[in-house]
Amino acid sequence: MKEIFSKNAPSAIGPYSQAVEKDEFIFVSGQLPIDSNTSLIKEDIASQTRQALQNIKYILEEANLQMKDIVKTTILLKNLDDFEIVNKIYNEYFTPPFPARTTYEVSRLPKEALIEIETIAKK
Template sequence: DQTEQVLKNMGEILKAGGASYAAVVKTTIMLADLKDFKKVNEIYAKYFPSPAPARSTYQVAALPLDAKIEIECIAAI
């Protein structure tokens, strides 16, 4: 699933910067289809247990390379 891969990639980037998911203070999720919202939430919760960072989620017309999801994050390092 693309959501799982995006979050794994995020973890590697955070690790390279000396941080972890716990350092994330805000995420922005862009979805190609809001019908995927429930499944994304289920996967997201595995990486960001409560209290999760602030988050915005939007449906967009298209994402590069026909991706279904893109996640941007801000971390306090």
């Protein structure tokens, strides 16, 4: 197993890697909407969704992959009422055929974030 790390994405806030490569797969840990330059999380769901997806993009670039290489995503939302906004922004980052996806509403996320997104990509 090989660790994948991007200085453009926020460092892990616990004992885990930003991503790991195993065989032909890249497993990207849940990305919070943290800006690696400022360590800040913006307040609105649209900005947070874009930042989380941008962090994923940065990590995949370290493995010479693109968003189109993602085969599965999992989205954790603080409020499922944000689903429509998240879908609109998600559609800006992905094209058909879209990755398989699961979305959950959760009671709380680290750093009081409104969203966290994890992905699996294939080389």
